[in-house]
Amino acid sequence: MAGGRIFGGGAAGGSSSSSSLGLLLQNNKRTEPLDSLFLSGSCNSSSSSPSFFASRSMMSFEDVHGGNGSNKTYFRSFGGGDDIVDDDFDEYFQQPGKKRRLSVEQVQFLEKSFEVENKLEPERKVQLAKDLGLQPRQVAIWFQNRRARWKTKQLEKDYDVLQATHNTLKDDYESLRKETDKLKAEVHVLSEKLQEREKEKENLELSENSNKLSQEPPEKPIADSEGEVSKVSAVEDISSSVKSDIFDSDSPRFNEAVHSNSLLEPGDSSYVFEADQSDLSQDEEDNLPSYIFPKLEDVDYSDKPTSSCNFGFPVEDHAFWSWSY
DNA sequence: TTGTGTTTTATTGCCTCC
DNA sequence: GGAGGCAATAAAACACAA
Numbered sequence A: 001m002a003g004g005r006i007f008g009g010g011a012a013g014g015s016s017s018s019s020s021l022g023l024l025l026q027n028n029k030r031t032e033p034l035d036s037l038f039l040s041g042s043c044n045s046s047s048s049s050p051s052f053f054a055s056r057s058m059m060s061f062e063d064v065h066g067g068n069g070s071n072k073t074y075f076r077s078f079g080g081g082d083d084i085v086d087d088d089f090d091e092y093f094q095q096p097g098k099k100r101r102l103s104v105e106q107v108q109f110l111e112k113s114f115e116v117e118n119k120l121e122p123e124r125k126v127q128l129a130k131d132l133g134l135q136p137r138q139v140a141i142w143f144q145n146r147r148a149r150w151k152t153k154q155l156e157k158d159y160d161v162l163q164a165t166h167n168t169l170k171d172d173y174e175s176l177r178k179e180t181d182k183l184k185a186e187v188h189v190l191s192e193k194l195q196e197r198e199k200e201k202e203n204l205e206l207s208e209n210s211n212k213l214s215q216e217p218p219e220k221p222i223a224d225s226e227g228e229v230s231k232v233s234a235v236e237d238i239s240s241s242v243k244s245d246i247f248d249s250d251s252p253r254f255n256e257a258v259h260s261n262s263l264l265e266p267g268d269s270s271y272v273f274e275a276d277q278s279d280l281s282q283d284e285e286d287n288l289p290s291y292i293f294p295k296l297e298d299v300d301y302s303d304k305p306t307s308s309c310n311f312g313f314p315v316e317d318h319a320f321w322s323w324s325y
Numbered sequence B: 001t002t003g004t005g006t007t008t009t010a011t012t013g014c015c016t017c018c
Numbered sequence C: 001g002g003a004g005g006c007a008a009t010a011a012a013a014c015a016c017a018a
Helices: A020-024 A032-040 A050-056 A086-093 A104-116 A122-132 A136-215 A223-246 A252-259 A282-287
Strands: none
Touching: A104 A122, A104 A136, A122 A136
């Protein structure tokens, strides 16, 4: 233990008319134990000089006179001084590396002061030191250590609160996940049913058509209207087929339609799959059929005005993305 | 009595503020 | 540059079980 700071040089001289805690508690009621401290620990005692009083605080009366360790009270009376033998004190005080515990009363006093204000201004430090018969440096150290203890306790409290919050969130997450799984399974079952129904319908139509074709002899259309008639029937065929393909992600015609942007135009009344993309994670997007969640690179918005920073989204739909970096 | 863990007091070194 | 705060740490004091 070399070097280090030099002790604060004892309590400041002069008498005071108010205690340090009194400085802070001017408008507060004092507690009874502290009152006794204030009274008994007064530095106004004419019988002892402040410097002597502060020095005396560095020792235990009972230690000097053979006290038995635990349950010690170091400073039975702050003001008296008649029962102190200076030689014993000097002997004790000069022992190197000895630590002296503060008395219960001193600690109570300091605790009370700490409750009021956990920082220590120089004036209060000196005043407290005077009141308690300690070195100002000791008071400062006590406050420093007390702040450290308080901080540790606070951290423990914060940790407990965070842990409780974490547990609550975890439970919420679990229940939401279960609900999501349940809903996903429901969606799966329903979409399978839908596909089955559409296929049945399609098969029925095909068989009906083939029956008609096999029973009716082919009629030659009139030359003038031939082109028109075949065009209309062709369009009808394609139209009905496309409609059913909307529900069939495997249909190449469906994909063509999507790519040409002719069927799934947002805002169109036929735009039936307006998925809320914000609720889907990227992984989920990847697993979904393209008709529910067309990939960005598959959608051509070349006919729409775009800004330099809209990531390929139509400007009017994604103003959010349109800020400039 | 002794070994061990905890608490309290004090030191050291670094940092910030005035 | 000095004062004061803080984190890390040392070491004495204390508590307590074996």
